[in-house]
Amino acid sequence: MHANPHPWRSTTTRLLAIYGVFFSAWAIVLLSLIYWETSQYLTEETEHLLGERAEYFASIDPGRLRERLESTYEFDLLHLNAYGLFNAKGEPVAGNIHAIPAGLEPDGHGRVYRERFNGSETPASTRILAIRLRNGYELVLARNAALIDRLHQLISRAIAWGLSLTVFPGLLGGLVLSIRPRRRIRSLQAASDRIVTGDLHQRLPLSGRGDELDNLASVVNRMLDKVERLMFEVKNVCDNLAHDLRTPLTHLRAQLYRLQQQTAAEDIRAATIDQAVAETDDLLARFAALLRISELKDEHRRAGFKRLDLIEVLHQVYELYEPLAEEKSISFKRFFPNGSLQIQGDRHLLIEAFSNLVGNAIKFTPVSGEVAIQVLIESAGARVDVTDNGPGIAPDQREAIFQRFFRGDQSRSTPGFGLGLSIVEAILRLHDFQIQVGNPPIGACLTVLCWPAPLAYDSAGIVAQEQTVGLALS
Amino acid sequence: MRRILTIEDDAATAREIISELHANGFEVDWVSTAREGLLRAVGSVYDLITLDRMLPDLDGLAVVTTMRQVGVQTPVLMISALSDVDERVRGLRAGGDDYLTKPFAPDEMSARIEVLLRRRQTAAPNITLLRVHDLELDLISRVGRRRGIDLDLQPTEFKLLEVMMRNSGQVLTRMMLFEAVWDFHFDPGTNLVNVHMSRLRKKIDPAGLPALIRTVRGSGYVLEAPV
Known part of the structure; x- marks a missing residue:
């Protein structure tokens, strides 16, 4: 009836997921800002340093430049710097840079290259700057900017760790935390399903924690109390009415009967009186059926349940209705498995219920139609299908046919008063059996699911029946 | 004339029974309590007894059981508002001969009474x-x-x-x-x-x-x- 709540769809999981996403986004923004600021600062520092040096070397007499360069870089113990001096033709004169990097203009502006620096294995960000000296030589100065790379790596890694440490435990936590609420929702669902199927004594379970779900459940429970009380009152009024009206009706019938006896069959009034008696009988039967339904709702009846053979019950029902079907030229078939099917139940009530179903099928099937009773043994238990090829039951009426006094549109012209299926339903409910309205292409199919499983199915067979086989009806 | 004892506490139903039985040529004695009914059933001879299942002072089942214990074999038609099969079985087991559910058609009752009376006269179960x-x-x-x-x-x-x-x-x-x-x-x-x-x-x-x-x-x- 309900979809089971999906773990990812629970409120807790969702909240945690949204929170996780926001938290991660904020962490990324923060770290990116730090990275950006720091790398900006480091770049500026490098640029500044290179510029200062270039300015310094440019001011030195070109004849002493080589010497000064060497002495300066001799103490660059961290090997962060490199230089190259090139003559006007671009040939290297001194230093550890042996070629002018492509695209480098001697304009004193730093550019970023990825170079293998001072014998290191991997290329790293390098800031390179070139100036033109007074003698036409070109001086190239470089400074390793790997620190920025490192910073970049560091922060990326921090973000990755941060995310995995937030998102995954967050999601997992969400799932774990949603287990209990989901379990509660499921128990609420189970309870409401039972209420929907008609058990108005059921109440929604409360956890006792007094949270929102509990509040909601207790509101619903109060509502159910009220509904149940109202239903009970309505039922009582109904029953009392049926009970109270029965006595005067009986007196009425008695007087009509006496009149009938005093009227000769040839009298022209006889037919009218006969009609009146028949109508009164109908009314009385209606009230009797109403009271019968109330009686059947009483669970004490189960105390009288005995072991019985369902197949035998169905054979009796078949034989009871066979002449009626024959009278209407209806082909009436039974498809029963050989042997006995032991269940716990009340023989009289089951005969009444199945008689009702079969009687209905015959009543609503036109002359020369088909009606069949079929028993199928399934793993969950036995099922009994009563099928006919009459006008069928409209899909929108399939729920309603079990209500008291309901009569389908097609059945208005047929005698009856719409209590039969309510009695059937009450009897089957007493047995914990279910009745379903099938959806055959033609006609109607009412299925009784005799679950839980029968006590015993003896396929060895006690009686060999003339009709057997589990043939499917088509 | 055939005599019938009617044990019934509801006056309207009793009138209904009595008038139907009179119409069929029976003489009817009506009592409204179980105690009185028992005294009459034991004390005088009746062809049949109609017995309400629910009486103010005693259960109809107890009445019929007591009657049978003291040896009264008069046929008993039990009349009851309890329509259930179980109740019916209980009524017959206690010693009732037939069981009729209220409300009933008077002709249904007289038909049953006739059968009970006849059964008594032609009590020859061994006919083949x-x-x-x-x-x-x-x-x-x-x-x-x-x-x-x-x-x-x-x-x-x-x-x-x-x-x-x-x-x-x-x-x-x-x-x-x-x-x-x-x-x-x-x-x-x-x-x-x-x-x-x-x-x-x-x-x-x-x-x-x-x-x-x-x-x-x-x-x-x-x-x-x-x-």
Whole structure:
């Protein structure tokens, strides 16, 4: 009836997921800002340093430049710097840079290259700057900017760790935390399903924690109390009415009967009186059926349940209705498995219920139609299908046919008063059996699911029946 | 004159019973409590007792049980508002001879009373052959014959005919037949018994022979020798 709540769809999981996403986004923004600021600062520092040096070397007499360069870089113990001096033709004169990097203009502006620096294995960000000296030589100065790379790596890694440490435990936590609420929702669902199927004594379970779900459940429970009380009152009024009206009706019938006896069959009034008696009988039967339904709702009846053979019950029902079907030229078939099917139940009530179903099928099937009773043994238990090829039951009426006094549109012209299926339903409910309205292409199919499983199915067979086989009806 | 004791606490129902019984030529004594009913049942001779199941001072079941214990064998028709099969079984087990559910049609009651009274007179359970006019039913070989010609009877038809012949000359209502032949106690609708009856009639009353089964308007059927 309900979809089971999906773990990812629970409120807790969702909240945690949204929170996780926001938290991660904020962490990324923060770290990116730090990275950006720091790398900006480091770049500026490098640029500044290179510029200062270039300015310094440019001011030195070109004849002493080589010497000064060497002495300066001799103490660059961290090997962060490199230089190259090139003559006007671009040939290297001194230093550890042996070629002018492509695209480098001697304009004193730093550019970023990825170079293998001072014998290191991997290329790293390098800031390179070139100036033109007074003698036409070109001086190239470089400074390793790997620190920025490192910073970049560091922060990326921090973000990755941060995310995995937030998102995954967050999601997992969400799932774990949603287990209990989901379990509660499921128990609420189970309870409401039972209420929907008609058990108005059921109440929604409360956890006792007094949270929102509990509040909601207790509101619903109060509502159910009220509904149940109202239903009970309505039922009582109904029953009392049926009970109270029965006595005067009986007196009425008695007087009509006496009149009938005093009227000769040839009298022209006889037919009218006969009609009146028949109508009164109908009314009385209606009230009797109403009271019968109330009686059947009483669970004490189960105390009288005995072991019985369902197949035998169905054979009796078949034989009871066979002449009626024959009278209407209806082909009436039974498809029963050989042997006995032991269940716990009340023989009289089951005969009444199945008689009702079969009687209905015959009543609503036109002359020369088909009606069949079929028993199928399934793993969950036995099922009994009563099928006919009459006008069928409209899909929108399939729920309603079990209500008291309901009569389908097609059945208005047929005698009856719409209590039969309510009695059937009450009897089957007493047995914990279910009745379903099938959806055959033609006609109607009412299925009784005799679950839980029968006590015993003896396929060895006690009686060999003339009709057997589990043939499917088509 | 045949005498009947009616033990019934509801005055309206009692009037109904009494007027129907008077109309059928019975003399009726009416009491409204179980105690008084027991005293009368033990003290005087009645042909039949109608007994309400729910009396103000005692359960009808207790009344019938007590009666049987002290040796009163008068047939008892139990009348009760409890329509359940279980209640019915309980009533018969306690010693009642038949069980009628309220509200009931008076003709239903008188038909049952007639059958109970007749059963008492012809208490010969060991008969093996039933005979009405030129119709015979052999209960041992399970064969029916009309004018010496074998009838092809299905088991249900045989049972129906047996019940009709055992109570020949008496009106049997559809409800009585449904109970006696099938042992079912719900309302199957009037048509069902009629259809079984018309099947049986086709077999035992073929065209040309005087009909033995007669429909009683508004009530049921009777099997008897033609007049």
